Amino acid sequence: MSLRAARLLTPRNVGRLSRSSPSKIHAPSTPQLISSFSTAEPETTGTTRMNLFTAINEGMRTAMQTDPTAITFGEDVAFGGVFRCSVGLREEFGSSRVFNTPLCEQGIAGFGIGYAAMGGTAIAEIQFADYIFPAFDQLVNEAAKFRYRSGNQWNCGGLTVRTPCGAVGHGGHYHSQSPEAYFTHTPGLKVVMPRGPVDAKGLLLASIRSPDPVIFMEPKVLYRAAVDDVPDEDYEVELGKGEIMRSGTDVTIVGWGGQLRVLEKACDLAEQNGISCELIDLKTLAPWDIELVTESVMKTGKLVVSHEAPLTGGFAAEISSTIQEECFLSLEAPVQRVCGADTPFPLVFEKFYVPDDLKNFEAIKKVMNY
Structure with missing residues (x-):
């Protein structure tokens, strides 16, 4: 230039x-x-x-x-x-x-x-x-x-x-x-x-x-x-505020971005088996809505967090740690992280890498049966 x-x-x-x-x-x-x-x-x-x-x-x-x-x-x-x-x-x-x-x-x-x-x-x-x-x-x-x-x-x-x-x-x-x-x-x-x-x-x-x-x-x-x-109007969605996409009483499910499509399917599977899921979209990760997630986990006693990024050092770890600090006496099961594998993102093995609805459903059942 x-x-x-x-x-x-x-x-x-x-x-x-x-x-x-x-x-x-x-x-x-x-x-x-x-x-x-x-x-x-x-x-x-x-x-x-x-x-x-x-x-x-x-x-x-x-x-x-x-x-x-x-x-x-x-x-x-x-x-x-x-x-x-x-x-x-x-x-x-x-x-x-x-x-x-x-x-x-x-x-x-x-x-x-x-x-x-x-x-x-x-x-x-x-x-x-x-x-x-x-x-x-x-x-x-x-x-x-x-x-x-x-x-x-x-x-x-x-x-x-x-x-x-x-x-x-x-x-x-x-x-x-x-x-x-x-x-x-x-x-x-x-x-x-x-x-x-x-x-x-x-x-x-x-x-x-x-x-x-x-x-x-x-x-x-x-x-x-x-x-x-x-x-059509000019509007803003507030940064730092999450949203409860569906209310539930048995388990809190947290995600963001494209993973919410997967989590909605997992919640559907869970509800077909009598499990009431509260699904939260964080929208903003920094800063994230700690209060919203904390209030939900205090109610349900269980938490599953899911994202496509690798497990180690992923943002689910930050959420898990914070909830353990804030909700320790309310937790009824260990927090579950359902994430991508700790490998470079594969091509032909992508379907095995991504945390799909079935992997998340298994995590939901695990916290419910703990």
Whole structure:
């Protein structure tokens, strides 16, 4: 990128003050909206039926319409992206606000940090979460610490990094990983993962407008599989708040992102066998809704946590440890973690690797029979 182009992209040239300025545009205050894998019925005057990647597209469009400094960039973003999440945005907002970058994840993150540090809103895309690791130093050592090291004199809170994650059925070990736990270990970063289109739009808008940098992970298997009636209005889903997808009394089941599809099937199997499951979607992993999960486990006395990422050091371990500390006298069985194996993600053996509904059903039966 030329020096002249870089100057044109500075926030000063698109009429916005610093991110902490009172003139910052805020979304209308709306209640938290609920979605599931079945058709959602949010309270709104108008909805459009769309899948998850279209909801992501709509979220970015809304952000760019309400914030003149918002830009989106990444590998192939100008062409719509490999999953079509940015399709049509360059035509609407121009090539100075929607543009391709070199194939350099470290550069994408570094550019986003610099632009956000100048008061702009940077929506960066890492094409696959598996390739976010070259940008790891920029994200955990620069973006996460920028506010802290300055004593809150400056920040890069305008940075949101979107990235597709998780198994897709044929991705192999370089296009299937779920690296959320690496980032939840980093103070200064928020980590978000939606399960459906209604949440995807609302959580993305909340992330883009958050005063802190956000890693926004999108389960690629849901891009076309999850469909909802998404509100046409500008709304946000509060970060740090989970949701009870179904109420129950016998066992608490916790998950996030694409794993909720699997857990709903496991809960169906359990309920066919007379087991009442309370299913919780965390939505945000950093910070996660400790109070919601704690209250549920205090009621049921049992907990199963499931995610696609490997078992060792996975985020389920953090949840298990916290619940053991908070609910020790209420637990009636050891907390069960149903996760991916501690191996590189396989290709032909993917069905043996992923924690499917049957593996989760076995864990549910184990805590019930303990």
